[in-house]
């Protein structure tokens with residue numbers, strides 16, 4: 072059996088992802104230690120786990136640097152990478168929505184300015200609606216854009232809704248439901264068939 076390399080998303084999804092791997096019988100004790108380490112060898116399970124930023128998980132999976140990744144559907148929708156999306160892991164649930172200030176009517180705008188960390192998702196959504204848009208890419212704190220008058224609306228992740236509420240913003244429309252997904256490198260899917268089948272089966276059982 073060959074070592075299976077798994078790329079996990081740091082941050083919000085990490086805890087649920089590590090708990091999932093633990094429930095699959097993988098020894099995740101080293102992953103639970105609070106330090107800045109990024110690569111974790113788990114020889115007893117023939118697993119190596121690496122921790123990545125969400126937007127990089129898919130790059131590592133696509134290039135086969137890791138065989139498997141756990142990443143949000145938002146990243147998959149935005150990037151359209153060449154990989155297999157295998158299982159909906161049913162954690163990290165949230166949605167991507169259009170939001171902005173109360174009392175703003177986007178219908179009245181011929182050309183809408185949109186702040187987002189997801190330019191492709193936002194562009195596709197508004198183009199399909201026949202709405203002309205200018206997308207202004209953000210790296211974080213997207214909520215600031217309508218508050219400070221940079222854009223009319225935002226397209227962003229809404230989980231609890233607390234960030235919108237705290238900044239006096241409201242949801243206008245929902246674009247997509249999001250959750251964490253298990254993704255697999257296309258070559259590994261064939262070359263490490265048995266090893267991956269074992270892990271995918273264990274994960275599917277835990278999820279069900």
Ligand code: PRP
Pocket residue numbers: 210211212213214227228229230231232233234235
């Ligand atoms: C995300 C998102 C919202 C917030 C939504 O940002 O961009 O700002 O979480 O979560 P809520 O509905 O539970 O309030 P994140 O915390 O990842 O930080 P960032 O803005 O720096 O990207």
